[in-house]
Amino acid sequence: MPSPSSVALLSLLPSALAATTYDMVKEYSGSTFFTGWSFYGNYDNLTNGDAIFVTADVASSSKLAYVDSTTNRAIIKVDNTSTVVYNNKRNTVRIASEDSFEVGSVWIADMYHVPYGCSVWPAFWSQAPDWPTGGEIDTFEHWNMELHNQMTLHTDAGCNQVSPVQTSTIINSTDCSYLDDSNAGCSVMDPASASYGAAFAAAQGGAFVTEFSEAGISVWFFNRSSIPTSISSNASSFTTDDLGTPVANWPTGGCTIDTYFKAQNLIFDITLCGDAAGATSVFAQTCDGTCYTDYVVGNGSVYDNAYFDVASVRVYSVNGSNTVVSSTSAALVFPPNVWAWGAAALGSAVALFVL
Numbered sequence: 386m387p388s389p390s391s392v393a394l395l396s397l398l399p400s401a402l403a404a405t406t407y408d409m410v411k412e413y414s415g416s417t418f419f420t421g422w423s424f425y426g427n428y429d430n431l432t433n434g435d436a437i438f439v440t441a442d443v444a445s446s447s448k449l450a451y452v453d454s455t456t457n458r459a460i461i462k463v464d465n466t467s468t469v470v471y472n473n474k475r476n477t478v479r480i481a482s483e484d485s486f487e488v489g490s491v492w493i494a495d496m497y498h499v500p501y502g503c504s505v506w507p508a509f510w511s512q513a514p515d516w517p518t519g520g521e522i523d524t525f526e527h528w529n530m531e532l533h534n535q536m537t538l539h540t541d542a543g544c545n546q547v548s549p550v551q552t553s554t555i556i557n558s559t560d561c562s563y564l565d566d567s568n569a570g571c572s573v574m575d576p577a578s579a580s581y582g583a584a585f586a587a588a589q590g591g592a593f594v595t596e597f598s599e600a601g602i603s604v605w606f607f608n609r610s611s612i613p614t615s616i617s618s619n620a621s622s623f624t625t626d627d628l629g630t631p632v633a634n635w636p637t638g639g640c641t642i643d644t645y646f647k648a649q650n651l652i653f654d655i656t657l658c659g660d661a662a663g664a665t666s667v668f669a670q671t672c673d674g675t676c677y678t679d680y681v682v683g684n685g686s687v688y689d690n691a692y693f694d695v696a697s698v699r700v701y702s703v704n705g706s707n708t709v710v711s712s713t714s715a716a717l718v719f720p721p722n723v724w725a726w727g728a729a730a731l732g733s734a735v736a737l738f739v740l
């Protein structure tokens with residue numbers, strides 16, 4: 386029998402008792418960072434970018450994806466040394482994890498720099514192979530000279546962001562369906578000043594935590610000076626319970642996570658112009674000139690800041706290795722269209738990005 390005082394204590398600490406402990410199941414870091422990723426190896430036929438996502442061989446030989454020998458961190462970048470002539474696309478990188486991670490997982494990405502600059506559209510995100518079934522989680526994304534990180538879910542119809550507990554502001558729609566608003570998704574904006582662009586780099590970046598749980602999907606972001614020890618210690622187990630209010634939160638109440646989300650492949654990519662960054666009115670919000678002719682075409686010197694600098698990506702799971710789905714399937718090399726925006730739909734989508 387518990388003593389009366391322990392009964393009282395238990396009733397005061399329901400969340401502590403419900404704590405979910407996750408165990409590390411995968412680590413991408415240091416000299417082996419690029420082991421376990423597929424390089425897309427085709428031009429951007431997903432979002433109409435003026436980009437060629439190179440093969441692993443080209444990425445390595447032209448140093449678009451490599452581990453910096455001084456910092457021991459992974460660099461994923463746009464080619465900023467080649468001259469691209471009119472009617473050609475520029476080389477860049479898109480990699481997807483070979484393993485996918487089921488509901489009941491957390492991934493933590495520690496980055497020092499994210500790509501930015503006019504025409505640059507980077508993302509660190511995840512999706513199930515048969516998108517939109519199985520869903521998409523965008524942990525980090527923005528474009529051009531925007532100042533804040535944007536986080537979004539894209540799903541089949543029926544998933545909504547209802548009663549989130551988060552520090553972000555809702556951009557427009559709380560309907561995550563790819564059919565709503567030309568697939569703009571249910572998108573939120575981090576108010577933190579150092580969440581994107583030059584301010585992110587000046588703060589030496591930080592850590593993004595994505596929790597993919599039956600109870601909901603949440604993202605936390607901690608800038609370098611605020612990263613909790615539970616993250617910086619690289620411990621083999623982890624809990625999100627002491628991280629405080631997330632920047633983004635989609636509780637299962639408005640979106641049954643088990644129904645709308647399946648095992649996710651993690652993706653880093655950088656495209657140029659394309660459906661979002663290159664849409665005329667989106668581009669004009671933060672950049673001058675014409676996206677393709679004034680930036681992609683030329684000697685590439687405008688891309689000196691178009692790179693990810695990643696210390697690590699660590700994946701934790703509530704069920705240990707049971708939530709890791711290993712696959713060598715070719716389907717992972719060419720996932721389906723992600724942002725299925727048609728040119729005709731852009732007129733309506735464009736207004737979403739007015740902040």
Ligand SMILES: *[C@@H]1O[C@H](CO)[C@@H](O)[C@H](O)[C@H]1NC(C)=O
Pocket residue numbers: 578579588608609610611
């Ligand atoms: C880093 O985050 C802390 C806590 O949110 C905040 O007080 C600080 O201003 C941030 N630093 C920068 C450079 O934005």
Ligand SMILES: *[C@@H]1O[C@H](CO)[C@@H](O)[C@H](O)[C@H]1NC(C)=O
Pocket residue numbers: 414415617618619696697
């Ligand atoms: C955590 O891992 C990073 C590399 O991902 C390393 O630089 C750092 O020193 C590690 N921290 C600890 C406390 O081991």
Ligand SMILES: *[C@@H]1O[C@H](CO)[C@@H](O)[C@H](O)[C@H]1NC(C)=O
Pocket residue numbers: 683684685686
């Ligand atoms: C690259 O092109 C820009 C714009 O035309 C020019 O200002 C710059 O000097 C060029 N850089 C080199 C190394 O040629």
Ligand SMILES: *[C@@H]1O[C@H](CO)[C@@H](O)[C@H](O)[C@H]1NC(C)=O
Pocket residue numbers: 462465466688689690691692
């Ligand atoms: C290209 O970008 C890198 C950073 O990614 C930078 O170090 C380099 O100076 C840039 N320019 C050239 C010509 O390599």
Ligand SMILES: *[C@@H]1O[C@H](CO)[C@@H](O)[C@H](O)[C@H]1NC(C)=O
Pocket residue numbers: 487488489703704707708
């Ligand atoms: C995790 O384990 C629990 C308990 O064994 C089980 O009910 C659940 O289905 C598992 N989840 C996954 C994604 O494997």
Ligand SMILES: *[C@@H]1O[C@H](CO)[C@@H](O)[C@H](O)[C@H]1NC(C)=O
Pocket residue numbers: 427430431719721722
């Ligand atoms: C993109 O190109 C690859 C290679 O040709 C092809 O396998 C894939 O189906 C294409 N995807 C789309 C969405 O067109």
Ligand SMILES: *[C@@H]1O[C@H](CO)[C@@H](O)[C@H](O)[C@H]1NC(C)=O
Pocket residue numbers: 557558559560565566733734736737
């Ligand atoms: C915001 O979302 C609503 C409902 O999804 C949509 O009808 C409307 O066009 C969107 N507004 C803007 C400014 O895009």
